[in-house]
Amino acid sequence: MCGICGWIDFRNDLEQQRDTLDAMCRTMACRGPDASGTSVLRHAALGHRRLAIIDLPGGAQPMNTRTPDGELCLVYSGETYNFTELRGELRGRGHHFETDSDTEVVLRGYLEWGEGVAERLNGMYAFAVWDGRADKLTLVRDRMGIKPLYYYPTDNGVLFGSEPKAILANPLVEHRVDADGLRELFALTKQPGNAVWSGMHEVEPGTVVTVDRDGTHRRTYWRLAATEHTDGTEATVTKVRELLDDIVDRQLVSDVARCVLLSGGLDSSAITALAARRLAPSGQDVRSFAVDFLGQTENFVSDSLRETPDGPYVHDVAEHVRSRHRDIVLDPQMLADPEVRRAAVAARDVPMGLGDLDNSLYLLFKSVREHSTVALSGESADEIFGGYKWFFDPHVREAETFPWLAAFGGLHSPGREILDPTLAEQLDLTGYVAEEYRRAVSELPTLEGESAFERKMREISYLHLTRFVRILLDRKDRMSMAVGLEVRVPFCDHRLVEYVFNAPWALKTYDGREKSLLRGATADILPRSVVDRVKSPYPSTQDPNYAAELQRQAGELLRTDDPALSLLNERWIREAVTTPAEQVDADTRNALERFLDVSIWLEQHNPEIKV
Structure with a gap:
């Protein structure tokens, strides 16, 4: 897995800058708790933090090799399956080959195919190669954006890192957030390439992305394409199962x-059952972990998002596949602990305001890490197979905006009042989102002769796969790597994504429900309760004591x-603090979460805000 960083300077000698490179590396110690390494050449300094997963003794980095024409150096994060x-x-x-690591395969692949090695990789990865033969840096990111990678052009070259904090540790970087950065924080969209911090970009x-003495160059080696789907229902379900069997096999x-x-839920249960089926012939049990909240099952109240608690279904699956299961049960005090929030905000580098959704994920991963170093997740199945309720909402289908915004009331819902009124007017989030939506739709691949309805459903799928899923994958990566846990996402295998993306909507809902293809492909290995269960998102605590603790902290x-009050609507926050805890709704709680997150973020980074 790991964390990578580096500094390229075509004019100055970097051999005296090892201390700065070490400081950049230290910011990502949690990503790579097993080892640290650096390679400092005249014009290139590369750093690496290692989480050892494959070939524990042989996968040390940076990995260098010499050729008659010059030296190459690779730093790599992720897995090539x-x-x-x-x-x-x-x-x-x-x-x-001198090692059994996938890192050396990537390095030798670069020697053979140059940057074309990217097209040959199946996995989640972000890596950098300094090619001394041409004085060129090559940055590569996986197809779905599972592993993060950022860069910051300088007058004489470029800085890069797995996380913004690695780049921000270099004294050349100004800690500034401009209007577009703030828009990215509060609009719940994902502008491709936007890294929030001014001057910084996301690969x-x-x-x-290649950087040489002539500048920075970008090349897209993979994007979603529209192709005719010719398989019938039975063949499509069979193909999905064949792909899943192969994917899970590789990712174990x-x-x-x-x-x-x-x-x-269907997604994680399918991965659990497939893993158990794969491991059983060798006499191995699959280990499973679930997050739960104290008293959640006994006191659960259904709402528009979650009709049922997770606990009973988790235990049905664990019993069905005979996994070695453990529940990670969290109470309101643990979720609201300011130190947990501080760790979550530090992990993400930005204040997303997701509160207990981030905090519980962090605590889950932290507990899992005590027992395992690698975890498989059901993340992204909803985006790929069409699992969210709003895929079926006529209002959302007709809306000319991002589907998730239409589903939650758009930018004019009460929760959007969280911004200071003057700042909100300056940022014009409504206009920003409208422009980003137009840009996203202009990229949409289509098929000739496609019906208006089919095109709209393709659009909704495309927006989820190129915008929404990236928000979730970034959250997953940051929370897991903050505790040194590698989380793999089988549903993001590009072969599966391409295949299902092009299946007609009628096929994706052939049984009249959401995620029909996934249900049909895995029903034979799942308990009936899970096959019949209605979609339920990642859980959130319903305990009013959690809301009360948020109010107490916000009141202080x-x-x-x-300083957070310079960005946020103080009137709205004061109302949120004084609302009776049992009456705190989702928007009110969001206001409190945002306030607490932004306060911590400003303290941690002290950014210059320039609108």
Whole structure:
């Protein structure tokens, strides 16, 4: 998994800058608790923090190799699931290997195919290669954007890192957030390439960025394409199952302890059952973990998002597949702990205001890490198979905006009043979202002769796969890597994404429900309760004591004239603080979460806000 960073300077000698590179690396110690390494050349300084997963003794980085024309240096984060096949192909082409790691396969692949190695990889990865033969840096990110990678052009070269904090540790970088950065924080969209921090960019998924003495160049090596789907229902379901079997088989490969994250929904249950089926012939049990909240099952109240508690379904699956299961039960005090919030905001580098959704995920991952180093997750199935309720909402289908915004009331819902009124007018989030929506739709691949309805459903799927899912994948990566846990996402295998994206909507809902293809492909290995269960999102605590603790903490900040009030609507927050705890609704709680998150973020980074 790991964390990478680096500094390229085409004019100055970096051999005297090792201390700065070390400081950049230290910001990502949690991403790589097992080892740290640096390679400092005249014009290139590369750093690496390692979380050892495959070939524990042989995968040290940076990984260097010399050629007659110059030295190459690689720093790599992630996993390449087809590295065994690629190693065999490269051996056939005359390459010799000194380790069993997938890292060396990527390095040798670059030697053989240059930046074209990206098209040959199946996995989640972000890596950088300094090619001394041409004085060129190549940055590569996986197709779906599972692993993060950022860069910051300088006058003489570029800085890069797995997380913004690594780049921000370099004294060349100004800690500034401009209007577009603030818009990204509060609009709940994902502008491709936007890194929130001024001057910083995100390497977009499926993209190669090269930096040489002539400047920065970008090339897209993968994007979703529209192709005709010719398989019938039975063949499509069979193909989905064949892909899932192969994907889970590949993603179970590990030299360290592994497990699955189980929520009792169709997605995670399918991955759990597939993993159990794969491990059973060798006499191995699958380990499963679930997050739960104290008293949630006994006191659960259904709402528009969640009709049932997770607990009973989790236990049905665990019993059905005979997993070694553990519930991670959290109480309101744990969720509201300011130190947990501080850790979550630090992990994300930005104040997203998701509160207990982030905090509980962090605590879940932290507990899982005590038992396993690798976990498989059901993340992204809803975006791929069409699982969210709003996919079926006529109002959302007709809306000319991002579907999730239409589903939650758009930018004019009460929760959007969280911004200071003057700042809100300056940012014009409504106009920003409208422009981003137009840009996203202009990219949409279509098929000739496609009906208006089919095109709209393709659009909704595309927006989820190129915008919404990236928000969730970034959250997953940051929360898991903050505790040194590698979380793999089988549903993001690009082969599955491409195949299902092009299946007509009638096929995706052939049984009249959401995620029909996934249900049909895995029903034979799941308990009936889960097959019949209605979609339920990631859980959130319903305990009013949690809301009361948020109000208490926010009230204390209000008495200190906290700097966060320069960005947020003080009137709205004061109302949120004084609302009876049992009457605190989702928008009110969101206001409190935002306030607390923004306060911590300003304290941690002290950014210059320039609108």
